[in-house]
Amino acid sequence: MIRSMTAFAHHEIASAHGKLSWELRSVNHRYLDISLRVPEEFRSLENNFRTLLQNRLHRGKLEASLRYAAGVGENSAIVVNEPLARALIIACRQIEALTNSTETLKAVDILRWPGVTLDSAPDLEKLGQEAELLLVTALNDLIATREREGKRLAEFIDSRCDQIAEILVRIRKRRPEIISGIKDKIHQRLAELDVIPDNNRLEQELVILAQRLDVDEELDRLMAHLDEINAVLERDEPIGRRMDFLMQELNREANTLASKSNDAETTQAAVDLKVLIEQMREQIQNIE
Structure with missing residues (x-):
């Protein structure tokens, strides 16, 4: 299941040792960037907290804040x-x-x-254990939120991939009609000029033109990239960087397709492709 990098979690507990609360906020980031704020009493446990977070998260800018208020227990003394x-x-x-x-x-x-x-000295060992357990609870909540958002992102990407595939099928079906139309226009123009063409030279030029306008390779690569996106979405690992790379490849092929188009309908289809790819790219920036 893919995960978003945007989430929030807040959990707190109160006991005889005091009141503890963790607040976790994460947003998209190229790498894992953890900003940890803890009270002075918990400075010795800061590395433990950081390691726990690093073991569960892979990307995103995370702000983790621990708050502590001393409590009054039954055995408290002045x-x-x-x-x-x-x-x-x-x-x-x-x-x-x-x-x-x-x-x-x-x-x-x-x-x-x-x-x-x-102030009576708190039991730092027990406080530390409670703080770590509470952090695990808050982190589980944060990850669950990221997974729910990730599921919505996957559905969004699937929908855009289906739309792109439909456009590619349309373009491929139209290519023979476009080439045939170009040949008809050339023959019509020659007839208007009332000249006798060199048929061998004419056929050579038509072949060269057809090769220049051939987009089968670009269409094949675009379909292959869509298949790769579907495969990547099934991986049980962070996929954000891989997906970002695939968006770059999709965009590059769409640009090539647009440059080879000499047909208004194909040009519009290429523009639609770029719009869909950009929509996916914006959402993929939030994927871990």
Whole structure:
């Protein structure tokens, strides 16, 4: 199944260790470009996160952001910065002695003092495990979205390939009629000029003209490219670059076909081909 490179996923969990959330955004890119943002507490796990993403994705510009908010569990405790609290009490007693004040500093006032209480250290090992599991969940969601979009892209490409094939069949059927029409015009022109042509030379010129206007090789190559596109769509691997190359080849053959056309209907058919190829090329830019 082919994948698009455009998708979004967001997942979060809340536990006694805190609240974690991953947000993944991906858009089309020539290569795999990962932009990873994690809180300072998770810096040591950044390589693990990046490796996990690289193992599952092949192309696209991915922005992955982890957010963390410390939680309050049942066994949470207030950690007191004892050196600072002692220094604060001593300082208060000195001020009381200088001012002859009898008002003592209350314990709750000491706890309110900046820096006296410390945040309890989170269990980084468990947090890291939860963050990795959550990333896997978000990544699975992102890939599922890319596959759904990829399925729609495959249907779009199949439809355009069928339309191109119909045009090619039409062009091939019309070629004998075009050559015959050219011969009739030449003979008619010679009759109007009232000259006796050299039949051998005339036949040679007609053969050369027919060869110059022959597009059977271009039509065969265009059909072969369509067959290759259908085969590539069935591959279980990233196909974006291969498809992009095939679009270039289709466009090149369509240009050659247009240059050899001396018939209004064939010229219009070549233009229609180029429009369909360009429509496919634009969509293929989103395929992984």
